[in-house]
Amino acid sequence: MLDGKAARPFAELSGVSKYFSGARALEGVDFSCREGSIHAILGENGAGKSTLIKIMAGVVQADTGTLTVEGTPHRFSRPSEAAKAGIVCVFQELSLLPDLSVADNISISDPPRRFGLIDRRAQRERAEALLARIHCEDVDPRALIRDLSLSRRQMVEIAKALGKNPKLLILDEATSALTSRDVETVYNVLAELKAEGTGMLFISHRMHEVEALCDTLSVFRNGRHIETFDKGARTQDEIVKLMIGRDIVHKFPPKPPALSRKPHLAVTDLKWENRLNGVSLSVGKGEIVGLGGLDGQGQKELLLALFGVLRGVEGKVTVGGEGGIPSSPADAKGGRSRIALVPEDRKTEGLMLPMSIADNLLVASFDKVSQGPFIDPAKSRQAVADAIAQLQIKLNKPDDPVASLSGGNQQKVVIAKWLLTKPEVMLLNDPTRGIDVGTKQELYRLMRELADKDTAILFYSTDYAELIGCCDRVAVMYDGRIVTEFSGDAITEEALVAAALNITRPADAPAREAVPA
Amino acid sequence: MSAVTATTPPRASALAMSIRQNRGFYGAILLLAALYLVYNFIHPRGFSTNVFIANTNESVALAFVAMAQAMTVIVGGLDLSVGAVMTLTSCIASELVRGEPWQIILGCIVSVAAGAGFGLVNGLVIVYGRLQPIIATLATGAVAIGLALLIRPQPGGEVDLDLNWAVTNSIKDLAETYHLFEDGEAAWLQPIAWVPVPLLILVIITAAVWIPFRRTVTGRTLYAIGSSEGAAYMSGLPINRAKLWAFTLAGFFAGCAGLYLAIQTGSGNADIPQAGAYTLNSIAAVVLGGISLLGGVGTVIGALIGALILRAISFYFRILSIDPLLQPLVEGVVLLAAVSLGAIRTLRVKNRLELFR
Numbered sequence: 001m002l003d004g005k006a007a008r009p010f011a012e013l014s015g016v017s018k019y020f021s022g023a024r025a026l027e028g029v030d031f032s033c034r035e036g037s038i039h040a041i042l043g044e045n046g047a048g049k050s051t052l053i054k055i056m057a058g059v060v061q062a063d064t065g066t067l068t069v070e071g072t073p074h075r076f077s078r079p080s081e082a083a084k085a086g087i088v089c090v091f092q093e094l095s096l097l098p099d100l101s102v103a104d105n106i107s108i109s110d111p112p113r114r115f116g117l118i119d120r121r122a123q124r125e126r127a128e129a130l131l132a133r134i135h136c137e138d139v140d141p142r143a144l145i146r147d148l149s150l151s152r153r154q155m156v157e158i159a160k161a162l163g164k165n166p167k168l169l170i171l172d173e174a175t176s177a178l179t180s181r182d183v184e185t186v187y188n189v190l191a192e193l194k195a196e197g198t199g200m201l202f203i204s205h206r207m208h209e210v211e212a213l214c215d216t217l218s219v220f221r222n223g224r225h226i227e228t229f230d231k232g233a234r235t236q237d238e239i240v241k242l243m244i245g246r247d248i249v250h251k252f253p254p255k256p257p258a259l260s261r262k263p264h265l266a267v268t269d270l271k272w273e274n275r276l277n278g279v280s281l282s283v284g285k286g287e288i289v290g291l292g293g294l295d296g297q298g299q300k301e302l303l304l305a306l307f308g309v310l311r312g313v314e315g316k317v318t319v320g321g322e323g324g325i326p327s328s329p330a331d332a333k334g335g336r337s338r339i340a341l342v343p344e345d346r347k348t349e350g351l352m353l354p355m356s357i358a359d360n361l362l363v364a365s366f367d368k369v370s371q372g373p374f375i376d377p378a379k380s381r382q383a384v385a386d387a388i389a390q391l392q393i394k395l396n397k398p399d400d401p402v403a404s405l406s407g408g409n410q411q412k413v414v415i416a417k418w419l420l421t422k423p424e425v426m427l428l429n430d431p432t433r434g435i436d437v438g439t440k441q442e443l444y445r446l447m448r449e450l451a452d453k454d455t456a457i458l459f460y461s462t463d464y465a466e467l468i469g470c471c472d473r474v475a476v477m478y479d480g481r482i483v484t485e486f487s488g489d490a491i492t493e494e495a496l497v498a499a500a501l502n503i504t505r506p507a508d509a510p511a512r513e514a515v516p517a
Numbered sequence: 518m519s520a521v522t523a524t525t526p527p528r529a530s531a532l533a534m535s536i537r538q539n540r541g542f543y544g545a546i547l548l549l550a551a552l553y554l555v556y557n558f559i560h561p562r563g564f565s566t567n568v569f570i571a572n573t574n575e576s577v578a579l580a581f582v583a584m585a586q587a588m589t590v591i592v593g594g595l596d597l598s599v600g601a602v603m604t605l606t607s608c609i610a611s612e613l614v615r616g617e618p619w620q621i622i623l624g625c626i627v628s629v630a631a632g633a634g635f636g637l638v639n640g641l642v643i644v645y646g647r648l649q650p651i652i653a654t655l656a657t658g659a660v661a662i663g664l665a666l667l668i669r670p671q672p673g674g675e676v677d678l679d680l681n682w683a684v685t686n687s688i689k690d691l692a693e694t695y696h697l698f699e700d701g702e703a704a705w706l707q708p709i710a711w712v713p714v715p716l717l718i719l720v721i722i723t724a725a726v727w728i729p730f731r732r733t734v735t736g737r738t739l740y741a742i743g744s745s746e747g748a749a750y751m752s753g754l755p756i757n758r759a760k761l762w763a764f765t766l767a768g769f770f771a772g773c774a775g776l777y778l779a780i781q782t783g784s785g786n787a788d789i790p791q792a793g794a795y796t797l798n799s800i801a802a803v804v805l806g807g808i809s810l811l812g813g814v815g816t817v818i819g820a821l822i823g824a825l826i827l828r829a830i831s832f833y834f835r836i837l838s839i840d841p842l843l844q845p846l847v848e849g850v851v852l853l854a855a856v857s858l859g860a861i862r863t864l865r866v867k868n869r870l871e872l873f874r
């Protein structure tokens with residue numbers, strides 16, 4: 001099947017590097033892919049996969065290095081230029097316009113025209129033909145995108161890409177939102193495209209998918225291209241090792257001996273939409289439980305559900321044996337549950353950037369510094385001073401806007417804000433993202449101190465080293481449920497990566513312990 | 518190989534689909550129809566062409582201003598200068614629309630072009646000055662009022678009286694005034710002879726400008742910007758061009774409103790409270806007509822309907838013995854009720870964070 005192998009590659013990158021505000025995203029990458037073949041790209045979170053395809057699709061530009069397509073060097077400054085050269089990408093974040101119809105979206109960049117005006121009939125017929133090609137006849141081209149399910153939207157996104165007649169189709173996690181029926185359909189379509197000579201780059205976190213579909217695999221790690229090999233040349237275990245490599249060791253505070261703790265936060269069979277499919281989990285007082293797994297397996301939704309942000313959550317949540325699912329963040333932080341959430345995006349959900357550091361620190365606990373209806377200035381000053389001292393926030397004046405702080409200190413403000421509410425349960429959504437190493441270590445120490453004071457901590461991180469270094473237990477999520485839990489010495493990088501890809505290895509069997517009761 | 522069977526489910530008819538996707542718009546049409554029918558039933562003299570002509574006359578300026586507002590709301594903006602631009606163009610028209618026929622025609626063109634030009638300036642300030650539309654147009658609106666006061670410090674002007682008579686009456690009167698179609702006696706004209714000219718003007722301008730514009734790539738880009746500017750950019754759409762067009766057309770519609778107002782009243786008046794009232798009513802009309810203030814949803818025709826609803830409410834005060842002072846109160850209640858119906862959708866949002874995005 002690999003007859004075309006000797007032929008010249010369709011697209012070739014050489015010596016490509018890309019930096020985002022000083023941080024390396026890709027470095028010295030040489031990479032090539034062919035027509036009529038499906039090529040998988042594998043790597044951990046942050047390995048540089050997304051940057052690679054964004055450069056090829058014209059979304060970002062490489063700092064150094066060259067991109068050659070069919071022998072001609074190119075430098076795409078926007079996606080439409082890449083599309084003209086035959087490279088089309090189906091993005092993970094959808095690029096569809098929710099208020100326009102399916103047909104409008106499929107032909108958005110170059111609609112069929114008559115007398116200069118958009119020919120809606122031709123456009124509808126074109127959409128119908130493309131949808132039929134991916135066996136989505138049930139999607140009405142006149143329907144609005146916002147009325148479609150996530151899975152159908154993803155299929156429309158694929159139809160839109162096919163409408164540009166790609167020679168190289170890039171699929172970034174294109175199957176992650178699909179129902180199993182649609183996944184089957186997409187597999188068939190990809191096989192047909194391959195037979196027609198289209199090349200495909202396939203990014204997926206589902207190992208069995210990669211095994212089933214792809215001819216060639218490339219592993220990326222820390223912004224570098226590690227190795228490319230044909231399917232079957234390596235075992236799954238070897239692939240996992242390549243993805244991890246050797247990593248920098250962080251300094252983590254020592255863990256206390258494993259204790260059997262009484263669950264404080266207990267979650268049973270939590271369900272929401274199709275993102276949480278029956279999560280059961282418990283966190284004891286003084287325990288740090290990590291949430292592992294690849295991006296987008298329901299970890300964020302779990303934290304949001306526990307904090308009362310989501311509507312229509314089913315299942316049971318108790319804190320200290322009482323209560324139910326919080327109905328709002330105000331409900332979650334107050335009353336008996338005393339839950340705090342350090343949210344995913346500190347700039348939009350964590351902080352009010354133009355407001356002062358002092359106001360941001362107090363915003364969740366105004367009730368604690370008030371006399372009757374009035375905020376007490378002396379109490380607030382004291383609370384702010386305590387919070388700044390406890391977290392060693394580096395600042396000029398507490399009245400400066402919080403936007404003037406560095407990322408690490410901003411994150412400290414978010415955490416300090418919640419500590420002022422004296423939480424019993426702390427939910428952390430990737431709190432160390434975009435933070436310098438020194439501050440990271442302070443945060444690790446702080447988490448352990450809080451745990452020692454009997455706080456129950458649920459900690460989601462995309463960095464495996466953190467989970468291993470900080471957590472007493474780690475629960476790995478896959479497809480909206482917890483697939484495995486590790487504790488103590490069983491928390492290893494191999495085990496976490498394998499569980500995240502939902503590969504069951506014989507060695508994992510004993511590690512799959514019951515939750516300590 | 519695949520278990521997928523290509524059975525196409527029965528599709529909704531085009532009308533049913535359109536109704537489901539534009540509930541606000543169809544709701545507005547129903548409301549307008551109901552309001553106007555009841556009005557004619559309880560009118561002491563019943564339905565008559567004279568009342569109909571008078572009603573349409575009073576609605577044209579607001580309808581055009583609402584259409585102007587719709588252009589900017591669809592891209593997710595807001596134009597606080599539409600009332601002021603209307604006032605400015607009415608003052609210009611009150612100076613120019615008189616004399617020989619060619620002078621009158623030229624005066625009309627210059628007035629509307631001045632409105633469009635002012636809109637283009639708004640667009641340039643917003644697109645290249647990177648200002649938020651609401652504050653940019655607050656400032657340019659004040660400039661427009663200032664210019665209007667310079668042109669016409671005192672109310673007045675002598676707009677051509679024939680034109681005034683012709684465009685504020687029925688088609689027959691128009692034909693009679695200018696000796697067209699056998700002085701309006703041509704047999705083919707009779708079925709439509711009673712139609713008010715102001716209504717005809719609204720229909721013609723809408724059909725000639727909005728309906729084709731909506732089907733251009735630029736027109737569609739307006740909706741794409743209002744729907745998700747990031748996705749519009751990533752799709753390679755001409756964002757700056759579309760915004761410039763949106764504000765230019767807003768100025769054009771506001772110019773039409775000003776020209777009509779000058780012809781209707783026979784004069785120009787740099788009336789500051791009136792300009793403000795028209796701007797605020799245009800926002801109310803846009804919302805009543807099913808246009809989302811977040812952008813991306815609704816049409817200029819919806820704004821037209823919304824403006825007619827507002828006017829229809831005011832007609833009631835004349836025939837019922839309600840204190841006219843209650844008019845703002847009633848309009849406010851209707852607006853609140855309409856907006857509340859539109860907000861029912863947010864009850865279905867499952868992730869509360871999305872309510873704030």
